[in-house]
Structures are given as structure tokens and as C-alpha cells.
Amino acid sequence: MAESAQVPKLVYLVTGGCGFLGEHIVRMLLEREPRLRELRVFDLHLSPWLEELKTGPVQVTAIQGDVTQAHEVAAAVAGSHVVIHTAGLVDVFGKASPKTIHKVNVQGTQNVIEACIRTGTQFLIYTSSMEVVGPNVKGHPFYRGNEDTPYEAVHRHPYPCSKALAEQLVLEANGRKVNGGQPLVTCALRPTGIYGEGHQVMRDFYNQGLRFGGRLFRAIPASVEHGRVYVGNVAWMHVLVARELEQRAALLGGQVYFCYDKSPYKSYEDFNMEFLGPCGLRLIGTHPLLPYWLLVLLATLNALLQWLLRPLVLYTPLLNPYTLAVANTTFTVSTNKAQRHFGYKPLFSWEESKARTIHWVQALEGSAW
Numbered sequence: 200m201a202e203s204a205q206v207p208k209l210v211y212l213v214t215g216g217c218g219f220l221g222e223h224i225v226r227m228l229l230e231r232e233p234r235l236r237e238l239r240v241f242d243l244h245l246s247p248w249l250e251e252l253k254t255g256p257v258q259v260t261a262i263q264g265d266v267t268q269a270h271e272v273a274a275a276v277a278g279s280h281v282v283i284h285t286a287g288l289v290d291v292f293g294k295a296s297p298k299t300i301h302k303v304n305v306q307g308t309q310n311v312i313e314a315c316i317r318t319g320t321q322f323l324i325y326t327s328s329m330e331v332v333g334p335n336v337k338g339h340p341f342y343r344g345n346e347d348t349p350y351e352a353v354h355r356h357p358y359p360c361s362k363a364l365a366e367q368l369v370l371e372a373n374g375r376k377v378n379g380g381q382p383l384v385t386c387a388l389r390p391t392g393i394y395g396e397g398h399q400v401m402r403d404f405y406n407q408g409l410r411f412g413g414r415l416f417r418a419i420p421a422s423v424e425h426g427r428v429y430v431g432n433v434a435w436m437h438v439l440v441a442r443e444l445e446q447r448a449a450l451l452g453g454q455v456y457f458c459y460d461k462s463p464y465k466s467y468e469d470f471n472m473e474f475l476g477p478c479g480l481r482l483i484g485t486h487p488l489l490p491y492w493l494l495v496l497l498a499t500l501n502a503l504l505q506w507l508l509r510p511l512v513l514y515t516p517l518l519n520p521y522t523l524a525v526a527n528t529t530f531t532v533s534t535n536k537a538q539r540h541f542g543y544k545p546l547f548s549w550e551e552s553k554a555r556t557i558h559w560v561q562a563l564e565g566s567a568w
């Protein structure tokens with residue numbers, strides 16, 4: 200993508216562009232990528248807000264499609280300069296079958312790669328996840344680690360397994376010749392737990408608190424640190440690395456980068472209270488109110504209930520054996536690789552990220568405030 204400040208001429212494709220992260224990436228590109236001529240938004244479920252974006256100078260093309268369908272992906276990719284592949288099934292609650300998670304997250308990613316190869320698109324950014332690394336099945340903590348920290352990344356759950364396989368496919372595709380003979384340049388970004396406007400799990404916690412009279416009950420020790428990153432900063436990292444990928448292909452190609460900002464290290468529940476507290480909720484207990492063995496029993500019962508009820512209704516509570524294990528295992532990152540490699544600095548401070556998220560929660564229906 201040779202630099203050309205004169206005429207916006209680049210075509211970007213964002214898969215999953217109507218999702219929680221995807222929407223922020225789409226809006227960030229329109230605000231901060233001056234070289235854009237066309238922005239293609241590819242998603243299984245197109246959102247109504249896309250229409251409001253079509254009145255600006257950049258051509259916004261909404262494409263309803265399925266990443267598991269290779270021909271639909273190829274049609275969307277053809278003619279694009281950059282693909283940001285963020286579409287995926289983010290399911291740790293048992294909503295989708297392991298087979299479906301694999302089909303979307305792995306086969307879908309393979310389809311995106313092959314479409315880039317066949318149609319001559321040179322630059323591919325993949326939204327991976329911290330869970331490619333951990334927490335692992337042994338519950339080993341990952342304490343303020345970085346991209347080079349040794350860690351036994353062993354998974355059994357379909358979601359982290361699918362993200363790890365997809366990331367591997369993307370990184371291995373780096374350097375393959377695309378149609379036209381140029382090399383494909385790929386990289387993977389690994390967000391930790393993303394929070395911010397539109398975060399469904401935060402909404403679920405908020406609604407759970409409303410149901411219990413404004414109270415949430417501590418289940419995880421405050422000492423368990425969980426890495427979190429603001430969605431706007433994750434979106435910004437995607438925009439920035441996409442811009443730098445051509446100029447620094449030799450350095451960035453085939454690399455992984457944790458997504459990070461200045462969000463504080465806290466337990467998952469305490470971190471959520473940074474936003475839910477100012478909206479009227481209280482976290483009851485300075486220590487977990489139930490012993491861990493009882494939480495494991497309740498999580499297991501939830502999994503059993505989910506299995507028994509599946510023919511009748513989809514029962515997907517927040518607490519299951521996997522979410523309990525993840526919540527109960529320290530996983531935080533401390534790195535500056537993205538800054539060293541492509542000059543990334545968080546666009547939003549912790550204070551701004553917090554204020555924006557609180558504002559969003561307060562606007563949710565039935566605010567306790």
C-alpha cells in the first residue's frame with residue numbers, strides 16, 4: 200500500500216464488523232484511517248447502525264455473509280488491500296457445539312487466508328486472544344507475562360483450542376505468495392479480556408446485579424489478577440498495525456502482539472465493579488462467600504443442567520467449570536512489544552476508558568442508578 204496522502208484509495212475489509220470489537224474497529228477506521236476509499240463490513244448479522252455510516256466520504260459496503268462459506272469470503276475479500284479478521288464465535292458458555300466453534304473460528308479463518316491468497320490481498324490482521332496462551336488446563340498463573348514468556352499452553356475447551364489453531368494458520372500463512380506474486384503479510388493481535396461500550400458479559404453482570412437488588416456476590420478472591428483492555432484501545436491497535444504492516448513487513452509479518460493499555464490489574468469481579476459500582480451495584484463480601492469446592496459443585500451442576508435441558512432450552516449461565524477456572528486463575532500481561540514494533544500507545548487513558556464504559560452502563564435500560 201504505497202503511501203499516498205493525495206487520494207484515499209485503500210479498500211479495507213473487516214469480518215465480524217458488527218460485533219462488539221468489530222463495531223469499534225469499523226468506527227475507528229472511519230475516524231482515523233485517511234487512506235480509506237472503501238470499508239467493507241462483512242458479518243453474519245448486519246446491524247442497523249451501519250446505515251448511518253453510509254453518509255460519510257468513505258464508501259461503506261455492508262456484506263451479509265458467513266466466513267464458513269469460502270465463496271462468500273472470496274467475493275468480499277476480492278479487491279481489498281487489508282483484511283481485519285475479527286469474526287468468530289466467542290463462546291465459553293456452551294451456546295454453540297464444539298463442531299460449530301471449530302467450523303467458524305478455524306475453517307472460517309482458513310477461508311479468509313485462502314481468499315487473500317487467491318484474490319491477491321497482501322495484508323491480513325487476525326484478532327486472536329489471550330486464551331491462545333492461557334489459562335491452561337492445569338490452572339497455571341500467567342503473571343504479567345509477555346509474548347516471549349514461557350508457558351505451557353495446553354487447552355481442552357473448544358474455544359481456546361479454536362483460537363490457537365486459527366492463530367497458527369494465520370502466522371504460518373505469512374510469506375505465502377498471493378495472486379500476483381507478492382508475499383502475504385500476516386500478524387495476530389491477542390487481546391486480554393476486552394471491556395467497554397457494548398460488552399455483553401458486562402451487561403449480563405449488570406442485569407444479574409439488578410435481579411439481586413443491586414447486589415453481586417464475590418466468588419473469586421480479590422488476589423486473582425485478570426488482564427483487561429479497553430475496546431477502543433484494541434480497535435486502535437488493529438488500525439495502527441494495519442497501517443504499519445506494509446512499511447514494516449519484515450518486522451511485523453508472522454508476529455503476535457498482546458493488546459494492552461493502562462487498565463489496572465484486578466480480579467475480574469473487582470474490575471467490573473469499577474463500572475458497576477458507580478451505576479449503583481455493590482459487590483458483597485471481601486472474600487468469596489462460598490468455598491471453592493462448592494463453586495466447583497455448582498458449576499458442575501450448571502454444566503449437567505445445560506446438558507439435560509439442551510433438547511428443550513439453551514441454558515447458559517455465567518458459572519460453568521470453564522469460566523470458574525478461568526476467573527480463578529491469574530492471567531495478566533505486561534509488555535511493550537506493540538510499541539516497540541509499530542509505535543502503539545493506548546489512545547484512551549484508563550480514566551477515559553472507565554468514564555466511557557460507566558456512561559454506557561448508565562444508559563442501559565433499568566439502570567440501578
Ligand SMILES: NC(=O)c1ccc[n+]([C@@H]2O[C@H](COP(=O)([O-])OP(=O)(O)OC[C@H]3O[C@@H](n4cnc5c(N)ncnc54)[C@H](O)[C@@H]3O)[C@@H](O)[C@H]2O)c1
Nearest residue numbers: 215217218219220242243265266285286287328390392393
Ligand atoms: N470479547 C473479548 O473479551 C475478546 C477477547 C479477546 C479476543 N476476542 C476476539 O475478538 C473477536 C471479536 O470478539 P467480540 O467479543 O467482538 O465477539 P462478538 O460476538 O461481539 O463479535 C463477533 C462477530 O462475528 C460475527 N460472526 C460470528 N460468526 C460468523 C460467521 N460464521 N460469519 C461471519 N460473521 C460471523 C458475529 O455476528 C459478530 O458480529 C473474536 O475473534 C474473539 O475471539 C474477544
Ligand SMILES: CC(C)[C@@H](O)CC[C@@H](C)[C@H]1CC[C@H]2[C@@H]3[C@H](O)C=C4C[C@@H](O)CC[C@]4(C)[C@H]3CC[C@]12C
Nearest residue numbers: 289291328330392418419467517518522523525526
Ligand atoms: C460466575 C463467576 C465465577 C464469575 O466471576 C465468572 C466470570 C467469567 C464469566 C469471566 C471471567 C474471565 C472471562 C473471560 C476472559 O475475560 C477472557 C476471555 C477471552 C476472550 O477471547 C473471550 C471472552 C473470555 C473467555 C472471557 C469470558 C468471561 C469470563 C470467563
